[in-house]
Amino acid sequence: MVELVTRKNEGGCATLTLNRPERLNALNVALFLELESHIDAIAAVTDKVGLVILRGSGKCFSAGHDLNDIASGEKPPRPNYQAHVIEKLAMLPQPVIAAVHGHCYTGALELALAGDLIMCSENAKFADTHARWALVPVWGMSQRLPRRIGQSKAAEMMLTCRIYTGQQALAMGLVNTCVADAGFDAELAALASTILANSWHSHRANKALLADTDGLPLPAGLSHEIARSRGRGPDMAERIAAFQSKSAKIS
Incomplete structure (x- = not known):
């Protein structure tokens, strides 16, 4: 059975990778169940894991909440389940880097905003498209986005549903760093090494x-x-x- 979220441990860093590349890592309940299991395990081993990286496999970080799941009436194990898992990620004792390449839309952006740092490649694309689908945020967008980029810019993203490039995201303070696509993995590894070397x-x-x-x-x-x-x-x-x-x- 294919893992929807994989985990790799190396040098004190746990890398969690969203693994639905054929669906652009669209977020469904099954993926959140696996993500929560990894988060719980990592929270219990602060002596062995000093940093967490969250990223996506294939072409992008994630295209967002799986619209097919929404349309078919997804059944999470309890109300507000996905928001609860995102909050668990945000509240991990260890620092969390969200490493974004390609699409990072709506639910995926809410997931990335749980990171203490967001690093992106130049080909990254960010958007909040709740309003395009007549949806309202319940995974934290209305709270975490304005805290990161300010009220007026958050309102702009939420009202227009525009797509913003990696460089635009850097300029507005949505991400901490934006690096060339070819050097993304190397820069991410260097950042992780720097953080892990400190206490x-x-x-x-x-x-x-x-x-x-x-x-x-x-x-x-x-x-x-x-x-x-x-x-x-x-x-x-x-x-x-x-x-x-x-x-x-x-x-």
Whole structure:
């Protein structure tokens, strides 16, 4: 049986790949069930997995919610199931990179927005087409999109249903980086390596701080940062000693 979401573990990075290339990785209930299983497993192994990459197989990241499923009356295991899985992805302890090439439309964009970072190739195409199909967001678009790109630009995307290129997405702040198609995999690997080389303890603590203080007034956020600090990581002394040793050799 073909896996709809595959997982590859390498060097502390878990890469989850949407695997319905014949359907442009359109998102159906069966795919979300597999995705949730992987997310739950990854959340339980923070000592072994320090970073998660979500990407698509074949020609694109994902063309979005499978319209055939919508038309036929899909049956998720519980109400708002897909939104729940996307929230689980967003709330993983580890940082998440959404790596987008080709299509990333509507439900796929809602999925990508769960990433802490979004990296795309120049051939990426982003759109929110809910209004084209007389649909209303229930997977987080109305909340995550304006938080990432601002209220007015989010309204533009939602009202026009226009397609935006990778470079346009970079200019509006939808993605963190946009790289040449030919160098996409190499740049993604370099970004992953950079993140993994830093403290996984700090990554988890920083991600939690950003999530827990989102929307708080500055004084409340500052108080939270102090009161809820997770403290120094277990590898702090080792990291400082390694830096001091390297500096001594250079001098």
